[in-house]
Amino acid sequence: MADVNQIPSKSGLKPEAESHAEAAHSDAVLGMFAPSLYADHVKVYPRAVSGYFRNIKWGVLILCLALYYIGPWIRWDRGPNAPDQALLLDMEGRRGYFFWIEIWPQEIYYITGLLILGAVALFLATALFGRIWCGYTCPQTVWTDLFMLVERWIEGDRNARMKLDKQPLSLAKAWRKIAKHTVWLLIAAATGGAWIMYFQDAPTVTREMLTGQAGMGTYFFFGLFTGTTYLLAGWAREQVCTYMCPWPRFQAAMQDEHTLAVTYQGWRGETRGSHKAGQSWEGRGDCVDCRACVNVCPTGIDIRDGQQLECIGCGLCIDACDDIMAKVDRPLRLIDFVSMENLERRPKKQPQIVKLIRSRTVIYSVMLVVVAAVMAAALLLRSDVELNVLHDRAPLFVTLSDGSLRNGYTVKVLNKRRETVQYRLSLDGQPMAGLFLGGERDAGLQKELVLDVEPDSVGEFRLFVRMPREAIKGASMDVELVLRDAATGRKATSYDTKFNGPN
Amino acid sequence: MPTKIEKDSLTGTETTGHEWDGIKELNNPLPKWWLYTFYACVLFSVVWSVLYPSVPGIRSYFAGITGSHQRKDVEEKLSAAAASQAQYRDKLANLDFAAIRNDPELTRFALSGGRVLFAENCAPCHQSGGVGAKGYPNLADDDWLWGGSIEAIHQTLRNGIRWPGNDDTRLSQMPRFLADGMLTAPQVNAVADYVLSLSGLGPANLPTVAEGAKIFAEQCVACHGEQGKGNRELGAPNLTDKIWLYGSDKASVVQTIAQSRNGVMPAWSGRLDPATIKMLALYVHALGGGE
Numbered sequence: 001m002a003d004v005n006q007i008p009s010k011s012g013l014k015p016e017a018e019s020h021a022e023a024a025h026s027d028a029v030l031g032m033f034a035p036s037l038y039a040d041h042v043k044v045y046p047r048a049v050s051g052y053f054r055n056i057k058w059g060v061l062i063l064c065l066a067l068y069y070i071g072p073w074i075r076w077d078r079g080p081n082a083p084d085q086a087l088l089l090d091m092e093g094r095r096g097y098f099f100w101i102e103i104w105p106q107e108i109y110y111i112t113g114l115l116i117l118g119a120v121a122l123f124l125a126t127a128l129f130g131r132i133w134c135g136y137t138c139p140q141t142v143w144t145d146l147f148m149l150v151e152r153w154i155e156g157d158r159n160a161r162m163k164l165d166k167q168p169l170s171l172a173k174a175w176r177k178i179a180k181h182t183v184w185l186l187i188a189a190a191t192g193g194a195w196i197m198y199f200q201d202a203p204t205v206t207r208e209m210l211t212g213q214a215g216m217g218t219y220f221f222f223g224l225f226t227g228t229t230y231l232l233a234g235w236a237r238e239q240v241c242t243y244m245c246p247w248p249r250f251q252a253a254m255q256d257e258h259t260l261a262v263t264y265q266g267w268r269g270e271t272r273g274s275h276k277a278g279q280s281w282e283g284r285g286d287c288v289d290c291r292a293c294v295n296v297c298p299t300g301i302d303i304r305d306g307q308q309l310e311c312i313g314c315g316l317c318i319d320a321c322d323d324i325m326a327k328v329d330r331p332l333r334l335i336d337f338v339s340m341e342n343l344e345r346r347p348k349k350q351p352q353i354v355k356l357i358r359s360r361t362v363i364y365s366v367m368l369v370v371v372a373a374v375m376a377a378a379l380l381l382r383s384d385v386e387l388n389v390l391h392d393r394a395p396l397f398v399t400l401s402d403g404s405l406r407n408g409y410t411v412k413v414l415n416k417r418r419e420t421v422q423y424r425l426s427l428d429g430q431p432m433a434g435l436f437l438g439g440e441r442d443a444g445l446q447k448e449l450v451l452d453v454e455p456d457s458v459g460e461f462r463l464f465v466r467m468p469r470e471a472i473k474g475a476s477m478d479v480e481l482v483l484r485d486a487a488t489g490r491k492a493t494s495y496d497t498k499f500n501g502p503n
Numbered sequence: 504m505p506t507k508i509e510k511d512s513l514t515g516t517e518t519t520g521h522e523w524d525g526i527k528e529l530n531n532p533l534p535k536w537w538l539y540t541f542y543a544c545v546l547f548s549v550v551w552s553v554l555y556p557s558v559p560g561i562r563s564y565f566a567g568i569t570g571s572h573q574r575k576d577v578e579e580k581l582s583a584a585a586a587s588q589a590q591y592r593d594k595l596a597n598l599d600f601a602a603i604r605n606d607p608e609l610t611r612f613a614l615s616g617g618r619v620l621f622a623e624n625c626a627p628c629h630q631s632g633g634v635g636a637k638g639y640p641n642l643a644d645d646d647w648l649w650g651g652s653i654e655a656i657h658q659t660l661r662n663g664i665r666w667p668g669n670d671d672t673r674l675s676q677m678p679r680f681l682a683d684g685m686l687t688a689p690q691v692n693a694v695a696d697y698v699l700s701l702s703g704l705g706p707a708n709l710p711t712v713a714e715g716a717k718i719f720a721e722q723c724v725a726c727h728g729e730q731g732k733g734n735r736e737l738g739a740p741n742l743t744d745k746i747w748l749y750g751s752d753k754a755s756v757v758q759t760i761a762q763s764r765n766g767v768m769p770a771w772s773g774r775l776d777p778a779t780i781k782m783l784a785l786y787v788h789a790l791g792g793g794e
């Protein structure tokens with residue numbers, strides 16, 4: 001059983017290989033032995049555990065899964081002609097919906113802002129509490145935990161599972177395995193299905209998927225996310241954290257001596273050894289070498305070897321050890337969430353310090369506040385109309401028969417309202433300018449043009465501006481196009497552009 | 504080649520036995536599934552190479568057993584696109600311009616298609632955006648030799664200007680006044696001075712202007728009109744405005760009178776289908792100068 005507990009990545013060499021290595025060392029026989037560069041997968045059989053951190057972990061798991069699966073079913077009334085799904089990224093309609101917020105592709109920076117917020121919040125949490133993202137909220141952790149729960153229900157706890165795997169194939173073994181993978185696949189399918197619903201109307205796409213009417217793309221992504229969920233949470237598990245995920249590689253950059261980490265307190269635990277009831281605790285450590293911490297660890301490592309990159313900071317070994325400490329009547333938290341600083345203070349009986357305000361936490365907090373403020377401001381100031389003007393590149397200007405000059409523009413008006421809106425477009429501060437729309441030259445030059453834009457769409461217009469020679473200063477003159485709401489007469493927005501002429 | 508495997512004292516990890524200038528490499532073995540994933544990728548590429556065009560030869564290449572071909576894909580997509588445009592093109596070919604312009608969707612289609620067609624067929628002479636060049640009229644301004652209504656533009660496009668072999672082509676011919684001996688050099692000079700004074704480009708008080716005016720009244724008014732405002736029936740340009748197809752400096756004007764110009768534009772009917780010509784007419788009309 002001890003072999004199974006070997007740390008998978010610590011030494012890929014099997015015991016025989018190690019003795020070979022020693023032989024090679026002593027004899028120095030060239031070419032006699034090549035070390036294996038590839039390690040067999042060592043399956044981890046985590047034991048069930050209960051306690052403080054396990055309870056937090058269950059709570060977070062339920063919350064995350066509930067948010068994920070229920071999310072797309074929340075309805076939000078936006079009136080007619082608009083989807084009533086609270087969270088929807090409508091790729092085909094090119095709109096993103098988030099409760100009362102509706103974003104256009106032109107406003108994709110809101111999503112950028114959201115991602116920056118998420119990243120900085122993650123940095124801050126990591127600086128303060130270490131790998132809590134990994135241990136509690138990461139989807140890889142959450143779904144792996146869920147899959148392990150299913151595995152435990154069907155195949156039993158650690159010892160039963162290990163026994164089952166060693167058994168030759170039998171009916172009893174087969175039905176358990178089949179049942180497990182079936183349930184796994186069902187969960188995976190629900191996960192892949194829910195993913196699709198964030199991009200299409202949930203009830204509709206569910207009905208279409210069940211009746212076989214959904215599009216190829218829908219089935220493809222459903223299959224993709226079902227497959228990856230099953231593979232990553234069922235089979236790959238800790239391998240994802242150890243070998244695939246980039247986050248553990250650089251999160252150390254956010255940590256310092258005040259960051260909390262799951263730590264075995266060697267000063268208290270060593271010298272470890274088994275302990276019989278009634279024996280004295282003098283001259284020895286509190287660790288009774290029961291390996292409970294190792295047996296519960298979802299990544300299969302021994303926390304007593306010190307901090308390791310495989311450790312996802314889930315704290316389950318703390319719960320396991322606390323159980324034992326309570327039984328042998330020693331103080332709890334031999335393994336503890338503790339900072340390096342406090343770990344050094346403890347044996348010296350110095351007071352513990354909690355230092356939340358450090359340069360890195362301050363920087364992350366400031367970034368968080370600034371980005372959040374910028375985003376909030378952008379959201380509050382967001383208008384329901386946008387004006388984009390593109391000056392013609394060829395020709396830059398046209399000379400007309402009376403010597404006056406004409407410039408052409410492509411004007412785009414984004415009407416984000418759910419009704420047709422009439423706007424008025426004018427060139428402010430240029431009393432001599434005359435405007436007309438492409439194809440409407442016969443209507444004569446206007447001071448102000450009327451533009452009707454359909455609901456929730458972009459109106460595109462060809463605008464021509466004509467100015468007499470004497471009104472033009474320089475080869476390129478700054479002008480401002482102003483868009484007004486025809487109903488209220490209020491200035492809705494404006495756009496700075498150029499009016500070009502010859503030198 | 505591995506030489507000496509040892510245990511690193513700091514980490515307790517085996518070395519691979521490789522050593523370079525005293526630097527030893529720790530052996531942190533890669534998980535086997537990673538290796539198998541790599542093999543799977545290799546296998547995938549083999550399967551791919553069999554299915555799709557892959558291995559180059561001297562004159563040809565191995566085309567793959569699926570017969571997939573990107574050029575064929577493009578052709579299919581192009582014909583699919585043409586098929587989806589057919590409804591618009593049919594309408595364009597059958598409707599008159601008033602009806603087309605009453606249909607905003609059809610107009611949008613015609614204008615965006617017209618832009619591409621213009622770049623392919625017309626821009627070599629008239630330049631992109633229709634700004635024109637010396638001898639090639641600017642199509643975006645408000646000065647038209649043969650008329651700027653959409654019907655007039657359509658007519659010009661279909662039949663061309665002075666295009667041999669087209670019976671309905673726009674036709675007129677300005678005489679070569681000096682070359683054919685109709686005027687003497689000093690007379691041509693006088694007419695040029697007069698013509699330039701019409702649009703304020705030259706002084707009106709030169710002694711030659713009065714003489715030029717007399718000759719103009721005899722020789723030119725038939726086409727260019729008494730005030731020199733031109734005549735669109737004959738493609739005779741307006742001489743009083745600020746737009747000069749062949750240049751407004753005196754030498755250019757003298758050369759025009761002496762040698763004549765008589766520019767040519769091809770007739771496009773027969774070379775382009777009716778719907779395409781209508782799209783071009785709509786596009787040119789919408790460049791800003793359409794009447």
Ligand code: SF4
Pocket residue numbers: 262296297298299300301302303310311312313314315316317318
């Ligand atoms: S060592 Fe402890 S905290 Fe780290 S992954 Fe294992 S059980 Fe979780």
Ligand code: SF4
Pocket residue numbers: 264269286287288289290291292293294304320321324334335
């Ligand atoms: S659970 Fe606690 S007592 Fe048991 S081996 Fe781990 S550290 Fe030692």
